[in-house]
Amino acid sequence: MKRNSDQENKLPLKRRIKDILASGSTYLFSSFSIIALVALIIFIFSQGWSTLSSEFITGNYNSNSINLVTSNEIAPTENTFEYKPAEDEYFSANWGLAFMNSTDNEGLKTTIISYVDNNANINNWVDATTGKPNTLIKGCTITSVILWTTSEASTASVIVPTMSDAKSVCSAFEKCSYVLNINLATGGQGIRGSLITTLYMILITMAVALPLGIGGAIYLGIYAKNNKITKILRTLIDMITGIPSIIFGLVGGLIFLPLTSGSTSIIAGSLTMACMILPIIIKSTEESLKTIPHGMALSSLALGASQTQTTFRVLLPNALPGILTSALLGIGRVIGESAALIYTAGTAIMDYIVPTQGSASLAVHIWYLMSGEHQNFAASCGVAIIILAIILALSILIKIISYRINKTQKGK
Amino acid sequence: MESTDITNEILIEKACKIFQTNAEKSAKRKLVTDKIVKNIFLGITVFCASIIIIVTGFIIVKGVMPFIATYSENGNTGKVDIGYFLTGMRFSSGYDSDSGQFLYGVGFLIINTLILNILVSIIAVPTAILTALFIAKIAPKAVSKIFQAAIDLLAAIPSVIYGIFGVGVIVPLIRSFANSIGYVSSSGISMLSGALVLALMILPTIISVSVTALNAVDENQIKGSLALGASKTQTNFRISLGNAKSGIFAGIILGIGRSLGEATAVSMICGSPTFGITINPLDPTVTISSQMLLAIGEAVPGSLNYDVRFSAGICLMIIIIITNLILNDVKEHVSSVDKKPLFITKVFLLIKKETLTVFYFLKEKLNHEKKLGSRK
Secondary structure: OHHHHHHHHHOOHHHHHHHHHHHHHHHHHHHHHHHHHHHHHHHHHHHHHHHOOHHHHHOOOOOEEEEEEOOOOOOOOOOOOOOOOOOOEEEEOOOOEEEEEEEOOOOOEEEEEEEEOOOOHHHHOEEOOOOOEOOOOOOOEEEEEEEEOOOOOOOOOEEOOOOOOHHHHHHHHHHOOEEEEEEEEEOOOOOHHHHHHHHHHHHHHHHHHHHHHHHHHHHHHHHOOOOHHHHHHHHHHHHHOOOOHHHHHHHHHHHHHHHHOOOOOHHHHHHHHHHHHHHHHHHHHHHHHHHOOHHHHHHHHHOOOOHHHHHHHHHHHHOHHHHHHHHHHHHHHHHHOOHHHHHHOOOOOOOOOOOOOOOOOHHHHHHHHHHOOOOOHHHHHHHHHHHHHHHHHHHHHHHHHHHHHHHHHHHO | OHHHHHHHHHHHHHHHHHHHHHHHHHHHHHHHHHHHHHHHHHHHHHHHHHHHHHHHHHHHHHHHHHHHOOEEEOOEEEEEOHHHHHHOOEOEEEEEOOOOEEEEOOHHHHHHHHHHHHHHHHHHHHHHHHHHHHHHHHOOHHHHHHHHHHHHHHHOOOHHHHHHHHHHHHHHHHHHHHHHOOOOOOOOOOHHHHHHHHHHHHHHHHHHHHHHHHHOOOHHHHHHHHHOOOOHHHHHHHHHHHHOHHHHHHHHHHHHHHHHHOOHHHHHHOOOOOEOOOOOOOOOOOOHHHHHHOOHHHOOOOOHHHHHHHHHHHHHHHHHHHHHHHHHHHHHHHHOOOOOOOHHHHHHHHHHHHHHHHHHHHHHHHHHHHHHHHHO
């Protein structure tokens, strides 16, 4: 090492400066690319971490709305309620309600009802759709309220407070003694539906792609002779990877949408994805079939087993790690795909998932949130974190599998 | 005694025969099943291989339809004008009532796609090659292992996530940059932001393929170069990069292929201008793939608005195929020892040769005629 540096010192100055500049450029550019890629991860986590909660993951996308009306006279009770509001709470003494600033699952500012007095007038109100009294008022988000200053509709001035600020809501309630109706909402913006859609897609895609892919790999890896036809088949399969996903989306829509009477569906999306990931599965499985020592197949044949028995009993079990790896790679691809699914599975975010209906997967969910007029960073970054976590888990699994394969091969 | 022996022998013979025929039968059965199983797998493989043919076939058939079949849209009926389609500067510019044809143009989309991707490769290729060189040859082993694991992970990140990053970080950065150089009208949604995000997206792909190629360079060549007195940096740049050229080009081809077909991230970052070629990097741009994705929700399958996307798809495929062919040609030119000439140079030489022949021929003819004239 020392001799080496001595040697370098002896180089002419001009050359040394050139060398330093050249290797410096590699340091510069690699640090640039690494910084950019690390910035991406940091950005996603810093924006999305706050939205990540169990409610966000398990909640419905569409909020559950409650429309409260009163069947009695709409006048409030005369008595004033007593409650000691916390620091960020605003209490309306003549209604017995306390309001608080909050953020919903998407990270948008809202006002929630943080306290309801036991004798408050609102407890006697009924749900407009069911006609039964609603007791789940506390903790709900206020989506809209129409307040009247007097009971007479003709003379009353209507006040609709802005919903993003608890203070203004509270002062509006204090000012008015009559309420026409209150719309409350609970939950919403959750990604449970998209998560389940993605799971469905993975299942259906794998159920279609794995048998086909493994079958193709077995033919190419075991049976195929080294001739022109095999070469052509291989090239054709390789070419599938070169087709952009948007083209797959268009053609997939054309072929598979008629299966579900022309509308977008999870099945159509999954079948399109299955076509897209076939080459990945074939490649990876074939590679692992190739690593099996040739003697193994030969000894099985010598013991009297037929080629079919050898394939299914000897070769396939030994290729299992490779098949698993290919499946994991395929799953990663399904989770990340967006363009093809926009055409085939639609962009509507659903809560109740039926495989024959269209529903957005996680990646399409992000696209939907970001491509609208109001881009929602917090929620889309939250979804992105989940995708990243799944991809990280998948790649760790792949690493473990390949590490174990290497270990057993070295053991032999 | 003898008779029993004979009967025993007969029995044994019989048993042997039964065994033999049984063995033969089972062997035959096995062979038949082998053949059936083999053919099933062959069938599966042919099916897998035919996907590409089906996809291309559908795209071509559907994409040609707008030029042949008659559609009705907004109360007008007609075909799509093919001349305007190839040269048009606006994707949906309505209906030409004189010729009775719809005007859909992808000419500007093709040029925009090419400009955007040239910008992407200018940013991504040098960065990726130098990063790969750093990871494979310069960095200490521990650092390079961490870097490589990170790069492998990043290659698996879906494009929508790059899209979020683009909208959240790069677009505001470009906006403030544009404002600082006096380009106040820019909102940051621009070709430059798109190029940066796409470059970032294809970096991991190019890097990981290039690192593999660099690691596969023959150790003896490196040692030989060092022994001849070249410095380490010289060896890295001349020998390692020189020998890994073909692998690096394979990575570039993969990366550019991904960025050419990318739709969702581009549609999030580059905006959606409806017409015109974008040359200023700070202006928004629209590519073929993002145009294909634009307002897909409103397009009804079977309508002209939907089918013309297939025609745009044909253009996208042709662009990708031509780009791949050119890059492959360059790859072979660069990586072959005897410098196989580029296809373009071949064509150029051929044209030169032909023109020269024609030129000489004409000259000879002229001289001949002159001679004839002078004789008269």
